[in-house]
Amino acid sequence: MLIDFSSLKKLAEGKTKIIYENPEDEKTVFMVFKDDITAGDGVKHDIIKGKALVDWRTNRDIFELLNRKGARTHYVSSPQEKVVLVKKLDRKINLEVVSRRIAAGSILKWGNEVEGTRFDPVITQFHYKDDPLHDPMLADTYIDYIVRAKGGSEYAEMRRMNAEIFLHLERVFAHFDIQLVDMKLEYGIIEGKVYLIDEITGGSFRLWPYAHKTPNLNQPNVLKELDPEGRLDKDTYRMGEKIDKVLTKFEEIAKVTAKFRDL
Ligand SMILES: Nc1ncnc2c1ncn2[C@@H]1O[C@H](COP(=O)(O)OP(=O)(O)O)[C@@H](O)[C@H]1O
Ligand SMILES: [Mg+2]
Structure with missing residues (x-):
């Protein structure tokens, strides 16, 4: 029913x-x-x-x-x-937690990062979730200050969970010749513990197919090993593709994740 x-x-x-x-x-x-x-x-x-x-x-x-x-x-x-x-959440944590393997998107605007730069280990950043402020990134020094002032292990736990989930999903997408470029997750407190909440969908990450069957992903910049033009994620929408095309890309993601059930 x-x-x-x-x-x-x-x-x-x-x-x-x-x-x-x-x-x-x-x-x-x-x-x-x-x-x-x-x-x-x-x-x-x-x-x-x-x-x-x-x-x-x-x-x-x-x-x-x-x-x-x-x-x-x-x-x-x-x-x-x-x-x-x-x-059900007991308390929402108003942060977006981003892990990045490869430089793409907003990180290119902040510094001297070149698209395709590979981060090893992955980097994890906290953004304050506030649309009018455009989800500003919190500096590590600020987070250290908060942790010192308030105590608690929430930040450390979110950082650990985010990186672990990233590495797991990166390995799984790799089975299908797709690179998980970066990913954004949200957390909350349920019965006193940090939980992954919200959704993981085509808007949560960047996915770039491999450019060829055996990419060399162990180098400082891997842009040539990947196919950003073949991207499966919400960047198609951000970049102004027609909405039918965007839906097709999201369907391609769902076709891949359907195979996760056999893993
Ligand atoms: N486990 C949960 N329990 C209660 N509320 C939740 C849970 N997971 C997510 N939410 C809430 O669902 C609401 C809707 O999500 P979403 O549409 O993604 O909001 P936003 O536009 O703020 O990203 C948000 O307020 C989010 O905090
Ligand atoms: Mg949301």
Whole structure:
């Protein structure tokens, strides 16, 4: 039987999802994907019919993989199309945690980083989640200060979890000749512990196919080993591709993540 959301209390609505109460269990909530896509911190916005369903499939396959691996995530199940059952947050952490293997996107604007530069180990950065401020990056010195002032292990834990999840997903995408370039995740506190929350979909990462079958990824710059033009991720939308094309790319991601179930 389908869940009737019209009778359920809406707890929150963001750019891509709506959160509803679960009247049968106060420890979980329903997360429902929307067809909306945004970029530039919500400045660019479109509706792509069918995107919610594709995102739901990608999200399901990735979170089920992570749960099988033993990662601490809010994901419980995907009871019907576009709907995810997740553990309810006790406290949201208003940060986006970004891990990067290869320099691309916003990092190119900050310094002298050249596109395709390979980071080993991966670098992890915290961004304060605030659209009007364009999610500013927090300097490590500032984070060190907060940690000294307030104590606690949340930052250390998010940094460790983000890098671990990155390395795992990087290995898995590599099976399909795709490089995970970078990735953005969100965390929250559930029963006193740091949990991975939110979604992992085509908007959460950059994915570049290998340029050829046996790329040499062990060099300072790997741009020539990869095929950024063949990108599968939300950059297609950021760069102004037609929304049909964007949906096709997101479907390609879902086709790959569907194979994660056999791993
Ligand atoms: N496990 C959870 N429990 C409760 N709320 C959650 C959980 N995971 C995500 N959320 C909330 O879902 C809301 C909608 O998400 P989203 O559409 O991605 O928002 P945003 O536009 O802020 O990125 C956000 O307020 C987010 O904090
Ligand atoms: Mg979001």
